[in-house]
Amino acid sequence: MKAKLILENGNSFEGIAFGHIQETVGEVVFNTGMTGYQEILTDPSYYGQMVVMTYPLIGNYGINLDDMESTAPKVKALIVRERTAKGSNWRCEMDIEGYLKEMKVMGLAEIDTRALTKTLRNHGTMKGIIVGEDISQEEIQKKINNFSNEDAVKQVTTKEIYSVEGAGKHIAIIDFGMKKNILRSFSKRNCRITVFPYNVGAEEILSVNPDGIFLSNGPGDPKALTDNIATIKKLTEKKPILGICLGHQLLALSLGGNTERLKFGHHGCNHPVKDLIKNKIYITSQNHDYVVDGGSLPEEVIVTHVNLNDNTIEGIQHEFLPIFSVQFHPEASPGPQDTAYIFDKFMELLDKEDYNAKR
Numbered sequence: 384m385k386a387k388l389i390l391e392n393g394n395s396f397e398g399i400a401f402g403h404i405q406e407t408v409g410e411v412v413f414n415t416g417m418t419g420y421q422e423i424l425t426d427p428s429y430y431g432q433m434v435v436m437t438y439p440l441i442g443n444y445g446i447n448l449d450d451m452e453s454t455a456p457k458v459k460a461l462i463v464r465e466r467t468a469k470g471s472n473w474r475c476e477m478d479i480e481g482y483l484k485e486m487k488v489m490g491l492a493e494i495d496t497r498a499l500t501k502t503l504r505n506h507g508t509m510k511g512i513i514v515g516e517d518i519s520q521e522e523i524q525k526k527i528n529n530f531s532n533e534d535a536v537k538q539v540t541t542k543e544i545y546s547v548e549g550a551g552k553h554i555a556i557i558d559f560g561m562k563k564n565i566l567r568s569f570s571k572r573n574c575r576i577t578v579f580p581y582n583v584g585a586e587e588i589l590s591v592n593p594d595g596i597f598l599s600n601g602p603g604d605p606k607a608l609t610d611n612i613a614t615i616k617k618l619t620e621k622k623p624i625l626g627i628c629l630g631h632q633l634l635a636l637s638l639g640g641n642t643e644r645l646k647f648g649h650h651g652c653n654h655p656v657k658d659l660i661k662n663k664i665y666i667t668s669q670n671h672d673y674v675v676d677g678g679s680l681p682e683e684v685i686v687t688h689v690n691l692n693d694n695t696i697e698g699i700q701h702e703f704l705p706i707f708s709v710q711f712h713p714e715a716s717p718g719p720q721d722t723a724y725i726f727d728k729f730m731e732l733l734d735k736e737d738y739n740a741k742r
């Protein structure tokens with residue numbers, strides 16, 4: 384069945400619908416990774432977004448159920464040039480079309496993804512709608528305008544507190560839509576973990592007396608989370624903190640900084656980032672549309688990482704307090720694992736600081 388993606392500026396792209404076929408509205412972003420479509424589909428930070436893969440062949444290694452970053456896809460739609468009908472890999476358990484069908488996610492193939500990506504790059508991220516049949520321009524505009532992703536974090540956070548056993552440090556996580564590999568990364572380092580829903584209060588977190596606090600990735604605009612920013616502010620003087628992506632942005636906001644929207648975001652697996660402290664360049668995994676405004680940071684907050692493609696802020700650290708955060712994804716999934724040292728840096732900080740003993 385033919386279907387069209389219509390962007391809010393009126394540009395339209397015709398392709399073939401696959402997976403769970405339904406009219407779909409969302410924000411359209413492009414991802415430049417050559418692989419990793421399973422992790423992308425299930426990364427909660429994509430909640431409300433339709434993802435265009437710039438690599439032309441998607442689905443070639445099929446789907447396995449081990450590489451998911453959450454229990455079900457969070458993207459609104461997957462847009463590709465060519466989908467492989469039959470995945471081929473020793474771990475493959477099903478093909479991508481069957482998976483999207485089962486999970487009720489819209490797919491759109493045979494799209495000129497190069498032209499679509501150039502449009503998004505030149506114009507900036509836009510909302511769009513996928514429709515099967517022609518509907519009036521007026522109706523399209525109305526549906527696009529009505530789309531809002533404001534309660535995204537509420538939709539993807541854990542509903543209940545849960546813990547993961549471990550013999551090492553106790554980490555309290557605020558889950559804004561956490562990727563599974565963050566849990567795996569802490570477990571690998573023997574941590575005991577308590578995961579809280581996004582709207583947890585500072586007192587509740589402190590009542591479990593964790594060694595450190597982790598602020599997770601998540602969807603949407605960080606500035607919309609005003610209550611959470613206030614909670615984090617209360618925690619900054621109390622415990623060591625690590626933030627990743629949305630967690631990094633929220634930490635920066637709680638320290639008095641500002642965030643802004645990037646024109647078309649960073650979504651991919653090959654973004655060069657310089658660690659200014661180590662004076663070393665790493666290839667990083669990225670998925671964000673917002674960024675910390677460097678000029679907005681107070682004096683006691685040091686910029687530790689910059690993106691070498693566009694010089695945006697990729698990491699910060701407090702000069703006196705044991706708190707730091709990164710915009711990229713040290714947990715990778717998908718992408719290179721070069722920056723896993725960020726988790727080790729946090730572990731070393733917890734050991735070295737013995738911050739809790741001083742309080």
Ligand SMILES: NC(=O)CC[C@H](N)C(=O)O
Pocket residue numbers: 428599600601602603604605627628629630670671672673674
């Ligand atoms: N991966 C993330 O945590 C994304 C953070 C935020 N929602 C952004 O788009 O910038």
